[in-house]
Amino acid sequence: MKNASPRPAASQPAQRPAARATNLPSRRPRGLKTRRAILRQAVNIASLEGLEGLSIGKLAATLRISKSGLFAHFGSKEDLQCAVVDQARDIFVEKVIRPAAQLRGLPLLRALCENWLCYGEQKTFPGGCFFSAASLEFDDRPGRVRERIVGLMKKWLGNLEHAARDAQSAGEIRKDVDVRQLAFEIQALAMGGNWSSRLFRDQNAFRSARAAILQRIDQVATPAQSRK
Amino acid sequence: MKNASPRPAASQPAQRPAARATNLPSRRPRGLKTRRAILRQAVNIASLEGLEGLSIGKLAATLRISKSGLFAHFGSKEDLQCAVVDQARDIFVEKVIRPAAQLRGLPLLRALCENWLCYGEQKTFPGGCFFSAASLEFDDRPGRVRERIVGLMKKWLGNLEHAARDAQSAGEIRKDVDVRQLAFEIQALAMGGNWSSRLFRDQNAFRSARAAILQRIDQVATPAQSRK
DNA sequence: GAGATAATAGCACGACCGTTCGTTCTATTA
DNA sequence: TAATAGAACGAACGGTCGTGCTATTATCTC
Numbered sequence: 093m094k095n096a097s098p099r100p101a102a103s104q105p106a107q108r109p110a111a112r113a114t115n116l117p118s119r120r121p122r123g124l125k126t127r128r129a130i131l132r133q134a135v136n137i138a139s140l141e142g143l144e145g146l147s148i149g150k151l152a153a154t155l156r157i158s159k160s161g162l163f164a165h166f167g168s169k170e171d172l173q174c175a176v177v178d179q180a181r182d183i184f185v186e187k188v189i190r191p192a193a194q195l196r197g198l199p200l201l202r203a204l205c206e207n208w209l210c211y212g213e214q215k216t217f218p219g220g221c222f223f224s225a226a227s228l229e230f231d232d233r234p235g236r237v238r239e240r241i242v243g244l245m246k247k248w249l250g251n252l253e254h255a256a257r258d259a260q261s262a263g264e265i266r267k268d269v270d271v272r273q274l275a276f277e278i279q280a281l282a283m284g285g286n287w288s289s290r291l292f293r294d295q296n297a298f299r300s301a302r303a304a305i306l307q308r309i310d311q312v313a314t315p316a317q318s319r320k
Numbered sequence: 321m322k323n324a325s326p327r328p329a330a331s332q333p334a335q336r337p338a339a340r341a342t343n344l345p346s347r348r349p350r351g352l353k354t355r356r357a358i359l360r361q362a363v364n365i366a367s368l369e370g371l372e373g374l375s376i377g378k379l380a381a382t383l384r385i386s387k388s389g390l391f392a393h394f395g396s397k398e399d400l401q402c403a404v405v406d407q408a409r410d411i412f413v414e415k416v417i418r419p420a421a422q423l424r425g426l427p428l429l430r431a432l433c434e435n436w437l438c439y440g441e442q443k444t445f446p447g448g449c450f451f452s453a454a455s456l457e458f459d460d461r462p463g464r465v466r467e468r469i470v471g472l473m474k475k476w477l478g479n480l481e482h483a484a485r486d487a488q489s490a491g492e493i494r495k496d497v498d499v500r501q502l503a504f505e506i507q508a509l510a511m512g513g514n515w516s517s518r519l520f521r522d523q524n525a526f527r528s529a530r531a532a533i534l535q536r537i538d539q540v541a542t543p544a545q546s547r548k
Numbered sequence: 549g550a551g552a553t554a555a556t557a558g559c560a561c562g563a564c565c566g567t568t569c570g571t572t573c574t575a576t577t578a
Numbered sequence: 579t580a581a582t583a584g585a586a587c588g589a590a591c592g593g594t595c596g597t598g599c600t601a602t603t604a605t606c607t608c
Contacts, residue, residue, distance in 0.1 A: 147566085149565070157587090231518035280512020283511070284507060284508020287508070385556075397597090
């Protein structure tokens with residue numbers, strides 16, 4: 093009870109404890125394990141229902157733990173949402189970025205695109221690309237969650253752009269190509285594949301996206317590099 | 321949401337009153353005017369908060385009418401959502417499709433693209449393209465709303481495809497072009513512009529989308545038709 | 549005018565939301 | 579063995595949600 097009115101005689105007037113959990117990130121193994129199990133489930137639900145539609149009560153119910161027990165791991169819904177975004181980022185990095193980590197230039201760019209398409213195709217998240225959904229859901233909601241998503245998306249586009257620029261330096265992509273524009277187009281086409289796949293339950297959606305992206309890359313590649 | 325169980329213990333056994341309003345579409349002018357005012361506001365809120373985040377209470381409050389008074393116009397939230405989708409469709413048709421109605425072939429295709437980009441650029445909806453948001457929000461929610469959105473998006477893609485096919489017949493677009501694929505790419509690039517514009521508050525987003533689309537069209541156009 | 553009917557308001561409901569609280573269980577540590 | 583701290587619990591809070599009933603008001607027809 094933190095109502096101000098029915099408390100005429102109390103020793104503490106106006107202290108703000110706010111989120112009292114997870115400031116010390118709970119070194120004990122039990123809590124960490126539970127937290128991981130929560131996030132594993134939460135990221136799946138959030139990809140289907142959205143980050144706002146992800147409710148603490150339902151999440152706790154599917155995990156068969158109490159709502160308050162779950163809540164204590166995060167301290168606020170916003171913290172939970174941030175943690176879910178981080179979890180999704182980890183999965184994305186694992187599936188898309190890390191497998192191509194040793195490549196550079198055009199091969200890196202090609203691998204990032206192909207990995208993204210596989211990440212979408214293989215239903216890494218049951219509700220489709222987590223970030224496509226989250227970034228459209230939160231593009232009008234100021235706060236930490238939005239900032240986190242914006243940061244991640246900028247970083248991802250930056251990765252594409254950087255790979256393309258390296259490819260340019262290596263003579264694999266023509267010098268007159270706007271690599272920023274190229275990254276934008278690749279991202280748009282990939283997300284378009286996700287969109288079509290989800291909305292129309294279209295099996296060929298990612299095939300279309302792949303064809304478009306490969307064609308675009310071939311266009312900008314120098315003659316020696318095109319056609320794989 | 322999936323309510324469907326607001327009837328725990330009552331005298332009525334299993335009758336389905338469902339939507340008791342708006343079956344007869346209320347010929348009287350007063351109700352229609354109010355209904356239009358509701359939808360005009362609702363479509364703006366929904367573009368910002370989503371169709372599920374659009375709440376009847378808040379909508380009524382911003383219109384300064386009672387919740388139940390508003391509710392009576394629709395009979396259920398799902399009906400309201402459907403009406404909002406229809407309203408958004410009307411606005412879309414007015415802004416994007418009708419101004420190009422007298423064109424055919426490649427000029428029609430170009431006009432549809434340009435009108436779409438203007439529709440996005442000019443903030444026709446305060447939350448960005450209504451259908452980009454709605455189709456990603458409802459791609460996992462079965463029901464009438466989803467079906468409506470799917471139908472509209474198919475129709476829109478069909479419009480693009482049909483214009484491209486006409487252009488092919490007229491010799492404006494090369495015969496070897498997959499017009500379905502072309503429509504997909506245009507739509508993906510346009511939605512990518514909307515995405516970048518919303519998420520990054522990027523003024524140049526639609527410029528990038530326009531450049532990509534124009535370039536793509538020039539690629540498929542026969543030599544006589546390219547460069548405008 | 550009176551009466552019918554459409555439009556709106558008032559009010560209450562059950563469900564669920566995020567959040568807080570005090571308590572209990574459990575495992576490590578002194 | 580006793581003390582301690584983390585983890586999980588159950589109950590409850592104030593709010594808001596969609597929805598349903600009932601009463602009031604406005605408009606139109608006679």
